[in-house]
Amino acid sequence: MLSPALCARLRDALLDHGFTTTGVRDLLGHGAHAALTRGELEAPARATREAGELGALVRLFLLGAAEEKPPLPALDELVSGGLLTAGPAGYRAAMDLRPYGEEETDWYVLSDLDTPAARQDRDHVTGVGGASLTLASSLVRTPVVDTLDLGTGCGVQALHASRFSARVVASDVAPRALAVARATLALSGVSGVELVEGPWLAPVADREFDAIVSNPPFVPGPGRVEYVYRDSGRAGDAALAGLLADLPARLRAGGRAQLLGSWLHVRGEDWPDRVRSWIPAGCDAWILQREVTDPALHVGTWQRDAGLDLSAPATRAAASAWLDWLEAERVEGVGFGFLLVRKRSDGGPGEIVVEDLQGELADPLNLEMAQWLDRMDWLRAHRADDALLGARLRLAPTATLETYATASEEGWRDAGSAVVLADGPQWRHEVDAPAAALLAGCTGALALEELIALLAFAHDRPTDALVAATLPAVREFVRHGVLVPA
Known part of the structure; x- marks a missing residue:
């Protein structure tokens, strides 16, 4: 090297x-x-x-x-x-050498050539692919003392972490990956990154970090390792579950972890409950599912990614064995998405939110991730109804109200309304007339309880009933950034 x-x-x-x-x-x-x-x-x-x-x-x-x-x-x-x-x-x-970077940086990423033959090498070191870019675009940039890049591969996430961390530690189980990452960092003019070898969190078992980032081997399948960058060696999504259980011990109080992952949709099980159960006590977590693939597409995608000839007898035999395993495990689909975990600084009970992205991402998720943490802190401080009712809120400047209608014999008939954000994940919430009026009234001038009192009078509804119906919706609006503290 x-x-x-x-x-x-x-x-x-x-x-x-x-x-x-x-x-x-x-x-x-x-x-x-x-x-x-x-x-x-x-x-x-x-x-x-x-x-x-x-x-x-x-x-x-x-x-x-x-x-x-x-x-x-x-x-x-x-x-x-x-x-x-x-x-x-x-x-x-x-080898593959290409320019890379973000604002005011000129980096270079070294990796193995992305050819069908090269990708079939068990120790193949992948370059800047879709998963790497997806994770990098979601990283919270709030400055920290130290960050662990777990499973660094060619070193892409370590480069990004160097922008917001005083110290970076990058680990990998593959010696070749560490050698490539060392060259990537040197070619990029990034110094001071500590490279350590070993599986998962073993090389840092006695250390804690302010941030952990990881693009781990997340492809669910039988418990084997055909490609180090892809396969965990544990069956299904057990490796992700185990990693999430272990992460808090390596985080300082208030520390955050961000990673990509895949989870199984198992017949007869609720997938959000399945993933939620993996988050240890005392942690806030946001699990954001980006897509779901059926078993056949899942297997075909990853065989194609490995550069295999999908029509070859050996490839078909491997696909058949993989599909047999998925069928035996009652797998109906495979989800993929983002995981953000934060260790509570006070040791209190955490808040776990599991949801689907509703559409294509208009912007990188890094700001949304950082703001989600801030919103959860604000909601926790305003957990009591009286505290929330006394708050002054503003409607996000990118929010718009969409109304829609359906055809009828009498012409167009109003069918509903939704408030939609034009940026970030473009969150969409269905709203009725009182909710739309409440959002329009959130200019920061009046406390929420005053707005609700005015709405109760205008719509001839009991104030207590409107409060009970409104507060859960307001909390959702705040969590998604539709409403922001004034």
Whole structure:
């Protein structure tokens, strides 16, 4: 693997030639860059023809082409370090190296090549895929002293954690993954990350952290390990359940953990109760299911991800065995989503919320996750009805009221209304006329109890009955950010 000194020289060369996320995007232009993200290579190849040294780097690392003499230092060392191969046609990339970053950062992520043959290697180190990006976009950025990146892989989450953590520890069970992560960090100019080897939380069994992030092997199936990045070795979703049980012991009071996970929808069981039961006492938790797949799609998706020929007899036999296992376990579907867990600082009982995302995400979830924690604190402080009634609330500026109608013999007939947020998860709540009027009146000028009294008078309803009907809805509105403290 590449030495730290060589990584530093390589980083300088890549930056000097403009091989950054911005530089590549500007070189290719919108159309060719979009084609590259779809895996279409001809348009970006054409865009690099007259692009000099930057064009050569794009062809070498992003298009898989051979370059006679790449504009890089110490080519022999890059070959011996495993980044390049040398042949009659010139040098080719032997590993995946690509620019990456967020605001005001120029990072580089090293990983194994994403080819069908490479993905079938048991110790394959994946790069920046959909799951990595999904988790990274959800991370709470509130500054902390130290963060554990559990199962770091190529080091993507450790890069992000370095932005909001004074110290970062990255662990993995695979020595090759740690070697790749070490090179990723060095190429990105990120220093001070401690890399530790071992399974799950064993390498940090005597330590506590302010934050833990993890994109663990979360693919439910029989208890085996075919691919280290994907399979936990425990049957079904038992590994996720076990990890959630163990996490609070590694968190300081008030610490948070964020991870991706999958859970089984078992015939005869309520899936929210199933996942809720995994959260230890004394923890707040938000489990947000993003999608559900049926067993056949689940198996096909992960066999395709491994680069297998789905029509090959061996692949079909493996699929059959996997489907047999799912059927024997009475699995009707497999859920996937986000988990946010916070250890209560006062040791009190936690609040566990399990729900589905209602549509496509319009924005990254990181702000929503941070605000959810703040909202839960506010709701806990206003748990008593009197405290909530005395609060002043405002309607979120991105909230809109939608009304809809159905056709009838007399024409359109009003069928209902819903308040919808235009940002974040775009939460949607059905509302009746009094609830819509209450939301419109939440301008921060009056306490909630005053608004309810006015509504009771306007709609000729008993105040006590309206309070009893309103407060649970108000708590839901606050939890989803439809209403915010004034």
